[in-house]
Amino acid sequence: MEGSESEAIFESFDLKPQLFINEALNRVDELVDGAFDYFHQEAARLLKTEGTDRSEDLKLGINYVRHTVQSALDKRLSMWEQYCLHHCFATPGFSLPSANEISGDDPMDQDDVNDEEVDAQLDLLRRRLAEAGKECAELNRELQALERRSAVSNQCVLSVNKALELYDRSSAYVMFQEMLRAASELRRKMEKLKTKQQEESERDWREKACDANGDIPEFNFSTGLASLKLDDLHEFITEMNI
Template structure:
């Protein structure tokens, strides 16, 4: 197919000119890269004489030639492949004629930017709503898991109770009742003892105001006083 026909098929794009432009751009990039490489090498070397500069440029040029040689082969292969496969148009192929009668209706039905923005906002709101629902579902699932774990613990405890013999349970209950009764007796005894000690201390402060209060122990009453002190209290 002629170049003019190819341009019509590919939207006024000439395949050969396009490929040439790409190859030229690649070569320019490689050349610029080696120029930068040479400048950086000179800055790294610092003060060098003219012979060393020429040797450096010669080495860079040699490397550049090797790179360009390999690159040219690759680009030639790419050009051949592109022309034979990417830009190949079958003989007799022609584009269908465009129907311009519907252009007006298509323009009329096309969505405006404002309508698109409204649709995007609506989609964002829907996504946010779905996100909130997802969070609520996660909370409900977490609560159900906790409830299920509690139910399993209760069931396990009930199973253990069912497996425990009745006599053992009665013995445990009797032991608990016994311990509760003993605890109540001890608490009453301690309470009464505290009341007696408080009454003794108050009586001592009333009837012995001039005595040394350090002789009266708050826990033992007059049991810590010696015989002489007791006689003085009696004479008083």
């Protein structure tokens, strides 16, 4: 498609490709001018050529470099301009509608119908999104309530565990004290029983001795048989056999 026909098609939509290209080229020229002006100022400052004979030589050298760069850049930009016109802004297979076409068959009218359908779908999606947002907010509130309940429950469990721990410690202490009292009572009863058995043994020995000859041997039963002398034992046995 020729460039003039493409331009006419774009202009029918209030679009101007050549104006866009010209603005881009002007912007590039401004950037190049600013870059070389800055380059000239920095070179003069570093080389200290301001107000000397070398200032003109520096200017000529920078102009030569700029001309070389500008020539190569212009060639590249010219190729870029042709590429944009023949490829980027070309409209193959598209032609402007004729004046005698029926308005009902106009693709623009079909686009309007399609736009209405799209708008209806967008409205439906917006409503669904709003409902989903409400449900999400409600779920967040329920989740926060559950988290608060969980925190209270955990605090209660912690308090109960501490109370049980204190109770266990108290029970163990009470049990230990009961064991001490029981051991002391058992020791007291054993000593009492031992004393009673010793008294009964002494009484039995005395009764047997009295039955034998009517005399009561003077034995010290409280110290047991280990404290008796051998002669006393013989005498006691002899008296028991009579």
